Amino acid sequence: MESQKTGSEKTLRTIKYDIQTAQKMERIALKLGRPQRLVFAQMVDYFHRSKKDPKDVNDELLKNTLLKQHRDYIGFIRTQENDLLIPIKREVDRMIRNQKSITDFLTGQDxxxxxxxxxxxxxxxxxxxxxxxxxxxxxxxxxxxxxxxxxxxxxxxxxxxxxxxxxxxxxxxxxxxxxxxxxxxxxxxxxxxxx
The missing domain is CATH 1.20.5 (Single alpha-helices involved in coiled-coils or other helix-helix interfaces)
Structure with missing residues (x-):
């Protein structure tokens, strides 16, 4: 890596990487619609804040987050089932029985x-x-x-x-x-x- 001084006192460094990595970087920058330098800085920032290892393909934090959200979602569904769906089903069954009684009465079943x-x-x-x-x-x-x-x-x-x-x-x-x-x-x- 090399350092250079500019008029605004920014220190720029150069990283050398192969052509395949350069092509991947260009595609990412084009897809995101940002300059390559900005995308690189954001990638570094992301790994710094998330404390993730770029080599770790099986991201445990992401898995845990997804699992927690899945559990929350299932819990929400169960709560709705207990609070709404089961009582509604009971009421509908009761109404069906009452309608059958009324129908039997009106059609003269007894x-x-x-x-x-x-x-x-x-x-x-x-x-x-x-x-x-x-x-x-x-x-x-x-x-x-x-x-x-x-x-x-x-x-x-x-x-x-x-x-x-x-x-x-x-x-x-x-x-x-x-x-x-x-x-x-x-x-x-x-x-x-x-x-």
């Missing part, structure tokens, strides 16, 4: 429920019959109402024809020919026939 369901069916059939009778009564009432309205309308038209006849007849004098009187009577009868 004898008592069958009689209740039969009574309910009879009541529904009676209600349907009652509804049908009511619908027929309402229809009949509508028909009667329509006929009554038609009858009133007929009376009003007849009154109009009668009043028209009386007015015209009163307008005739003693000298009105019989032919006009008969014509009035014929027109009045024709109007009544059109009703």
């Amino acid at each position: 004898r008592h429920n069958r009689t209740v369901l039969e009574v309910d069916r009879e009541m529904l059939a009676g209600q349907k019959n009652h509804t049908e009778v009511l619908r027929q009564v309402v229809g009949s009432l509508d028909d009667i109402s329509t006929k009554m309205e038609g009858r009133e309308s007929l009376k009003d038209k007849f009154r109009y024809i009668l009043e028209n006849y009386i007015r015209t007849r009163e307008g005739f004098g003693m000298m009105t020919p019989t032919k006009e009187k008969e014509e009035l009577l014929r027109k009045t009868r024709k109007q009544i026939d059109l009703l």
Whole structure:
């Protein structure tokens, strides 16, 4: 290694290494996007702080850290299982049993429920019959109402024809020919026939 002095009083040293190491260093620096000198300084700093041996491929500290994190993760899962998953499963099982009981009750799985369901069916059939009778009564009432309205309308038209006849007849004098009187009577009868 060589030392050199610069204007900023930094001491630079040179390390010689083979071409393969140089190529590896270049690839690392390119991948990280930093100058080789900075990457080298960071590598030295890393090994200094972590107290790791670069020859130790089986990094015990890393293994221990991963193992500890794995244990923590498994512990977290077990806690969640005990606190959440098992109680949720119990509640879901209980709900399923309750739903089955309700379904059995509604479908009449036992004898008592069958009689209740039969009574309910009879009541529904009676209600349907009652509804049908009511619908027929309402229809009949509508028909009667329509006929009554038609009858009133007929009376009003007849009154109009009668009043028209009386007015015209009163307008005739003693000298009105019989032919006009008969014509009035014929027109009045024709109007009544059109009703």
